[in-house]
Structure formats: C-alpha cells, structure tokens
Amino acid sequence: xxxxxxxxxxxxxxxxxxxxxxxxxxxxxxxxxxxxxxxxxxxxxxxxxxxxxxxxxxxxxxxxxxxxxxxxxxxxxxxxxxxxxxxxxxxxxxxxxxxxxxxxxxxxxxxxxxxxxxxxxxxxxxxxxxxxxxxxxxxxxxxxxxxxxxxxxxxxxxxxxxxxxxxxxxxxxxxxxxxxxxxxxxxxxxxxxxxxxxxxxxxxxxxxxxxxxxxxxxxxxxxxxxxxxxxxxxxxxxxxxxxxxxxxxxxxxxxxxxxxxxxxxxxxxxxxxxxxxxxxxxxxxxxxxxxxxxxxxxxxxxxxxxxxxxxxxxxxxxxxxxxxxxxxxxxxxxxxxxxxxxxxxxxxxxxxxxxxxxxxxxxxxxxxxxxxxxxxxxxxxxxxxxxxxxxxxxxxxxxxxxxxxxxxxxxxxxxxxxxxxxxxxxxxxxxxxxxxx
Numbered sequence: 001x002x003x004x005x006x007x008x009x010x011x012x013x014x015x016x017x018x019x020x021x022x023x024x025x026x027x028x029x030x031x032x033x034x035x036x037x038x039x040x041x042x043x044x045x046x047x048x049x050x051x052x053x054x055x056x057x058x059x060x061x062x063x064x065x066x067x068x069x070x071x072x073x074x075x076x077x078x079x080x081x082x083x084x085x086x087x088x089x090x091x092x093x094x095x096x097x098x099x100x101x102x103x104x105x106x107x108x109x110x111x112x113x114x115x116x117x118x119x120x121x122x123x124x125x126x127x128x129x130x131x132x133x134x135x136x137x138x139x140x141x142x143x144x145x146x147x148x149x150x151x152x153x154x155x156x157x158x159x160x161x162x163x164x165x166x167x168x169x170x171x172x173x174x175x176x177x178x179x180x181x182x183x184x185x186x187x188x189x190x191x192x193x194x195x196x197x198x199x200x201x202x203x204x205x206x207x208x209x210x211x212x213x214x215x216x217x218x219x220x221x222x223x224x225x226x227x228x229x230x231x232x233x234x235x236x237x238x239x240x241x242x243x244x245x246x247x248x249x250x251x252x253x254x255x256x257x258x259x260x261x262x263x264x265x266x267x268x269x270x271x272x273x274x275x276x277x278x279x280x281x282x283x284x285x286x287x288x289x290x291x292x293x294x295x296x297x298x299x300x301x302x303x304x305x306x307x308x309x310x311x312x313x314x315x316x317x318x319x320x321x322x323x324x325x326x327x328x329x330x331x332x333x334x335x336x337x338x339x340x341x342x343x344x345x346x347x348x349x350x351x352x353x354x355x356x357x358x359x360x361x362x363x364x365x366x367x368x369x370x371x372x373x374x375x376x377x378x379x380x381x382x383x384x385x386x387x388x389x390x391x392x393x394x395x396x397x398x399x400x401x402x403x404x405x406x407x408x409x410x411x412x413x414x415x416x417x418x419x420x421x422x423x424x425x426x427x428x429x430x431x432x433x434x435x436x437x
Contacts, residue, residue, distance in 0.1 A: 027343055028040060029292050029296055030299075030340060030343040031343040031344070031347075032347075033230070033232075033347040033348065033349075034230045034232060034247070034250045034251065035230065035250070037251060038251055038252070041053065041252060041254070041289075041293075042252075044285070044289055045252075048282050048285055049257075049260070049282070050257045050261050050282050050283065050286060051254060051255075051286055051289075052256070052257050053252040053253070054252055054253045054255075055252050055253075086218055087109070089147075090109050090151070091106065091109065093146045093147065093229075094106065097142070097355065101139070101142065104129070104131075104135075105139060105142060107129055108139060108140070108152065109143070112151070112152065112218070114219075115216040115217070115218055116151045116152070116153070116217035116218035117152075117154065117155070118140070118143070118152045118153070118154055119154065122136055122140075122425045123427075133384075133426065136425065137424055137425055140152060140425075145361070148214070148217045148218070149162055149163045149166045150162045150163050150213070150214060150215075150217040151217045151218070156215055157177060157181055159213075159215060159217065160177050160210060160213050160215070161174055161177045161178055163214070164209075164213070167209065168342045168346045169209065169339075170206075170209065171342075172196065172198055172202060172203070172206040173206040173207075173210050175196055176192055176196075176206055176207070176210070177210065178419075180195065183195075184210075189203045189204055189207065229349065229356055230247065230250055230349065231247055231349045231350060231351035231356050232246070232247055232300055232348045232349055232350070232359075233245065233246055233247060233300060233301070233304050233348075233349075233350050233351070234247060234350075234351045235308065235315070235351070235352045236352075237315065237316065242308050244301060244304050244305065244308075246300070246301060248297070251293075254286075254289070254290065254293075256283070256286050261283065264279055265279060296344070299336060299340075299344050300348065302333075302334040303330055303341070303344060303345065304350060304359075306325075306330050306334060307325065307330075307350075307362045310323050310329075311323060311325065311362050314362075315352065320377070320381060321364075321375060321376075321377025321378045321381055322362065322363075322364040322375050322376075322377045323364065323373075323375055323378075324364055324366040324373040325362065325363050325364055326363060326365055326366075327341045327342055327345065327363065328341075345359040345360055364376055364377060367379055367410075367412060367416055368411045368412055369411060370411050371409060371410065371411045372409050374410045376424075380424050382405070383401065383417075383421065383424070383426060386401060386404055387426065387432065390432075392433075393433075394433075395429040395433045396429060398414050398417055398418045398421065399414050401417055401421075402414040405417065
C-alpha cells in the first residue's frame, strides 16, 4: 500500500479559521519591511486594548566601529517629503552609493529610454566613459537593483526576469523566462512542466504571474514618493570578527497591560464565559505577536550569520566574487522552509561600511548542476581570463570555452555558457576576432 506524502492541501482542512488567520498574519509579518511592520503592529495595538506600545526614537549608532562616513549613511534613511519625478526618484535612490558609483549610475540613467530600457551598446558606453567591461557589468547590476523593478533592462526578456527575481514567489517564473522563453511564448506549458519537474498548474500560475509584470518600467509612473530605506541589520567588522546589530529603533516597544487585564478580570465577578474567552484571547494574541516578532528577528539574524559564513571573504575584499549561496541553502542551514526564507528576505536590507544592500544582493546561484559549484561572479572572472589569453587569430568558441571549464572540473554546458556570456556582455568569438583585427 502506497502512502501519499502529506502536503499543504492535505493539512489545510484540519486548520481552524483562527489558525489559518494566524498563518497568514505570520507570513505578512515575516515579509514586511520595517515601515510596513510598524503599521502591522499599530493595527494589532488598535485591536487589542491590553497592548501598550511605546514609540522608539531612532538614534544614530554610537558604536566606535562606525566612522563619520557610516554615520552619514544612517541619515540616508530619511525620505523626501514631496513626491518626486521618476528621474528624481532614481537619483534619490543613489544616496546609498559612494560618489564614484553615483557618477557612473547617473551616466547610465541618462541613457535610459522613455520606457526605462538601456538600449545603448555596452561597448559604446565603455568607450564613452572609459570603463572596463567588468565595471560596466557592475554598474549595470547596481542600476537594475533600483526601483521600479525592471529598470535598466536591455530587452523585454531581461526586464521580466528582473521582476520575477524580485518577486517572493517568482522562482519558477524566473526559470521559465530565463531557460524556456520561447516555449513560454508558444504556450508550451506541458513541455515546461516536464522539463522543470513542476505541475502543469504551477507553470500556468507562474505564467499568469508573468503577465502581471510591467514590460515598460517607466510608463505610467510620472511621480512617486520614495519609501524610507531602513536597514534591518547592520554588520561591522572589528577585531577579526563580524558583529551583527538588529535595527529595531523604528518599531515600538510592546508590553502587556497586566494591571488593566487584572482589573477586567476582577470586574468579571459572574465569570461570564464570553468575557472570559475574550480576555484569554487578547492575552494569547499578545503572546503570539511577541513570539512572531521575536522569531522574525532571530531568523533574520540567522540568515545574516549564514551569509557572512559563506560570503565573508567578499565582505572583507579578500575575494572579488560571491560564492554560491541560494535561499534553499539558507533554508536548510537554519531549518526553515524555502518559502519562509523568501518572505524573510523580501525587501530586507543590510548595512555594511556605510552602504545599504538588499539581503538578496549576497545570493548567487550555481551555474553547474553537479560537481563543484560555480557562481556567476567566479564564472565571469574565469571567462575573462580565458578570453584575455586566447589567440587573437583564433578566438575560443563557446564550445572550446565550455571544454576548458570542464577541464577545470565544472560541469558547465555550452548552452549555459553561451547564455551567461551574453548576459555578462562578452562578445562572441567572431565579434572578438573582428575587434582584434
């Protein structure tokens, strides 16, 4: 007799309406940024007369490990009072970068078309601003990290991929857009489901999600009000170790009004069952809220600990590329579900050396399916070295490059190499031969 695995659909009917409500509220708290979380907490305080909330006053960190540069970065959490035009909003977001990077990103922003695409040839931009291809790739990645999501894409496919990568439920959509774009355009959903080992329903739902993405990031957004950019955690490095500080200054301090609760119990002399149930429920709601907020805080701390354990050399500039790290790896490390990790990392920020980065900035998938892993940054450096040392008369074809990677132990396919060579802006062997002659 075969036993069917228990899945979410099997469990759902056994949950009470109150339990379902709690699951939804927990997911909202995990996914919320600090501004949204403050609003959620305020709503709970309004609904529960026994919760006391004392507003915190944000203060600049006083730790000696913060330099004047880092202190000024803290001031960047303030937001503009008046709505900004789209171009002003893009420039406003550059406040977290150093002056050199700001100048480069401003130059790229000036080359965006009315729809938000960067259609200018990368080689032309490198020549115009005296950039190396690797510098252009770096600046483009930073530009594409700005809002609205999809800005700086070079074509429609890349625009949609950026939006899928930013969506908390966009993993399958990203795979479809990256690896099965033609099949998706032809509505070959059964083929995609078979190749990705997903259900047909999941593929169709991801396609519906893709249809909600905006193919023209700058259209219909004449004015926006930028949200405050508040880091959830601050990382510093001193005395040969990383220190992690959780930022809670923007959230109220919560406590339970026990005296008022006792007073209401004393008034319930006849032990009215409805009033007793109400009082017990309000106390349970407070305890649940505190537990959920603590779990969110502890989970974010564990996520950053995991990031630092894998990407520590990159943080310290000992290594020029990120190691392979995915949300699934983090989920396994801290024993949370991948969907929970996705929610926890959504719109969460980490401050380091005076700069603020999304948590997802420190992730990098592996380009290999088996054997030694290979991150995109590592791949770029290896590819750059191979191309730099190739014969000017006989540049290496993609198949030859693939063979060289395989000799290094990386099980990389030619199709994957070609895709990421193009994504990183490296010309084909024919184009490189023309350029050198």
